[in-house]
Amino acid sequence: MAVLPEGDPAPRDGKLPNKGELTKKPFSLYVHVPYCAKRCGYCDFNTYTPSELDREDQISSWLDSAMKETVLAKKVLEDELTIDTIFFGGGTPSLLDGQIVQEFLNNLQRHFHLKDNLEITLEANPDTITKEKSDLWIKSGINRISIGMQSSAKNVLQILDRTHNPENVMNSVSILKEAGFTNFSLDLIYGTPGETLQEWKKTLEDAILINPPHISAYSLVIEPGTKMGSELNRGEIQPVNDDDAADKYQLAEKIFNDNDFSWYEISNWSKPGKECQHNLNYWLGNNWWGIGPGAHSHINGVRWWNHKLPKIWRENLELNQSPALAREVLTEKQIGDERVMLLSRLKNGIKESDFEEKKIDNLIKQNLVLVDSGKIILTVEGRLLADVVFRQLTD
Amino acid sequence: MTVLQGESTLKHAPIIRGKTTRLIVTIEINPAGTTPPELIRNFCVIAHIDHGKSTLADRMLQITGVVEERNMRAQYLDRMDIERERGITIKSQAVRLPWVGLDKKNYILNLIDTPGHVDFTYEVSRSLEACEGTILLVDAAQGIEAQTLANLYLALEKNMTIIPVLNKIDLPAAQPDKYAAELANIVGCKPSDVLRVSAKTGQGVRELLDLVVVEVPAPVGDANAPARAMIFDSIYDTYRGVVTYVRVIDGKLTPRQKIKMMSSGATHELLDIGVISPEPKSTKGLGVGEVGYLITGVKDVRQSRVGDTITDSVKPATKALAGFRDPRPMVFAGLFPIDGSDYPLLRDALDKLQLNDAALVYEPESSVALGFGYRCGFLGLLHLEIVRERLDREFNLSLISTAPSVGYRILMDDGQEIAITNPSEFPSGKVTEIYEPVVKATILTPSEYIGPVMELAQDRRGQMHNMDYLSEDRVEIRYTLPLAEIVFDFFDQLKSKTRGYASFDYEPSGEQVADLVKVDILLHGEPVDAFSSIVHKDKAYSYGVEMTSRLKELIPRQQFEVPIQAAIGARIIARESIRAIRKDVLAKCYGGDISRKRKLLEKQKEGKKRMKMVGRVEVPQEAFVAALQTNADPAAKDKK
């Protein structure tokens, strides 16, 4: 599993050193649901299968602690805050019963205002979406579902060690539509060892056929410590080929463009107006609180992250303590660097006037960026070399 | 048999075999400084690598009682970590041993254990200089090998007493009769005069010590003349400063005495003087024929040069001792600190190492690719490797070494003549002739491998001179070979072609005109000085292909295509290219973990800062290390 960053110790009461002005920026809530039926071969997210958890830490215990952290958030932030977006991420939040989601959201509204028509996303695995759940989700206010489709090639799903079949995706989308969902997104992964360009093209076309308002396409990272990481070490699979991944990215860009999708972040494309508001808040440097084991939060230059283990997270909350493990109070320089790192990934770009002309000219010459209405914007080549652009901009 | 070149001085007294029981005498009967020369025997042990010199020394340390049973460890005198790890002797070591001779007199034996590897022949010849006799040891399971002969010739040149001894007779594979005959043949004695011992079990070692007393002449010197002592080694010790090892020829050295270095005229006071037995022990002095150490408190390591003569400053001798021929370095390589700020430390460390390693030479060098460092000369690749390792271990210096090269003499069209030790100094003007160093090489091999050996030597541009049968099934073949062709992987190849049975020795033997070219390696059109090499015309192409393909694997992709070329002058002989990088982005969903991502980017930026720029190309330090390492690697295997 991905390790957490290193940081300073976080205080027991969760108090912030300086929470600053809170109401001036959008505020989001991230809710982490760290449970999966089975761990996928590539996944290093903070998630657990039933056999990895003690009885008292199974998914059934989640709601109680999650509600406690809601109370803590309210206590720490004090102000009468309005939540602009909510995102249930995982793990597999779609494993939660509809009632639990409902109860969590009801409780939330006792402590926070929710903006009218706010975006509430829930991540779902295709093989966990049922009619009952969908009805309850929509009733409780969920209005966006992000579906982990990954690929429409059976052999690729097999290498990724996913539990679902290609057909599951179509079916679950019908179920969701029937329940009344109009806003949903598909997650795709490209560059899996053994995936041909043809297979990726087919995945893209199949995704387009489903006609979602939003698609994320991620380049596979084989993380150490995962099942695929070991397969790589043992030489059973090839490493991800960067040239192949670049070809696939460019193919995706082309097919999405041809079908009225437009990129708005390096790995995200949407129909006009259907950008994921929650994720945009991350990239725009806005504030959010992350509830759940291992969840990250950011409030005006302070970042912190919770203990990863559900047990420690729960036990802290039961003692009325903050489940935060560590935090980082960003320096001006770090805030500046993060701004560049995050904003430069967006189609909206970053202000040209913040940088030396020479640097920008250089990047333009390398065909990595273009400048439009005073904003530096990545070209397709630049999106694939975004880290190079970042290094040159912050040099 | 045409091997013997000098007159053997071996005149054997009857060898006494059988058991003699004797008390081990550990009380100092002959304290240093007062031992009469006629009771002193100075001798060393010489042999081919691994034939058991250090193990024999172990038994002598034990039998004479200077090392107690519980303090004993194998190869006691191999004191350096590198020696112990590699199981080879690098530095000669002298020890003083008490021994009661068959005539019941209390003798003092000064034993010097020497290294066997060809790179350290210079150590052997200096050790011989401090002795009147030598034990020539031969592994009874291997027989005579190339360094047996080389070391024998050294001893013969000095006209010293040679005691032939067969070792490892405990081994089931030992063939003492066969090899006693072989040994007798080259030394010029009767096979029955060859003593048989086992350094492992101790069998025959007492008899050997008795024989040393009988055979080795006592040192001769004038006790009343002004003091003269020969510096045969010098080391820098962190605690004690410079420690100098000497053999007294005339007169006497005593504590507090004011001494003078005859080459420089510098004077010092003797703060401590003593013997090694086997740890340093202060004494009241050192007299004629004695071997020991002295400390003057001098910090400047250059003040105590090996080969210099020490005399009394008040009553100095008029004539210095002959001194040593400075060893000529055979291979050269640049040593560059990985961290540029270590450059002054490297200088200091080389100064200190040189004190103990007279064969090491160096001068400042700067490289476009590697920054500031030193061009160093070594006796061979093992020597290079040992120096690099000692710099790393003893001085904590991480270094890159460039591809080793031999020295060349170049005649230019305009009559100018240049000597170079670095391919990057190769002149750009019109060259009429290039001279390369050659060696006289001796290869000993079982006769069944003559074919493959000759093939290999031919491939390495060898010129065969003659071939002699040492015995029915073993031959000695002599070649002239270009030094550049043998320093790298020749020995490895020889071993693999003869299933490990051949041995090999060489000595410098002038130079020859050769058809050589300089191959440059260009990165994106920029020559990388550290990768240039001077090679024979016929091998230029394969060098170019190997280097370019190796670099292709080692240099990370850049934002533009990077051609890697090998060129002779303006002519490209090999080419590879590193395609432009197309993807360098974290394109995975990281959710809210922005700290981790920022840190990753910060780390990337740090990594970029440590890159060396060759023109526009960023080359990681490790790529230089790896690209250059493989060239020197055979040295690691070359040690045996």
Ligand SMILES: Nc1nc2c(ncn2[C@@H]2O[C@H](COP(=O)(O)OP(=O)(O)OP(=O)(O)O)[C@@H](O)[C@H]2O)c(=O)[nH]1
């Ligand atoms: N069986 C047996 N093995 C021996 C004997 N003498 C030495 N050896 C072994 O031979 C190997 C080499 O011994 P060393 O004493 O290190 O040889 P050396 O001649 O000092 O080697 P260099 O200093 O590297 O030239 C070691 O493994 C010893 O244990 C012996 O009499 N009998």
Ligand SMILES: C[S@@+](CC[C@H](N)C(=O)[O-])C[C@H]1O[C@@H](n2cnc3c(N)ncnc32)[C@H](O)[C@@H]1O
């Ligand atoms: C927070 S994850 C989990 C969502 C959900 N549990 C699922 O797997 O369908 C969101 C997305 O990140 C992507 N992802 C996860 N691990 C990845 C990896 N190692 N490399 C690339 N993308 C990855 C997958 O597309 C996944 O759907």
Ligand code: SF4
């Ligand atoms: S379902 Fe999603 S979160 Fe769970 S293991 Fe698979 S990729 Fe990871």
Ligand SMILES: [Mg+2]
């Ligand atoms: Mg030895």
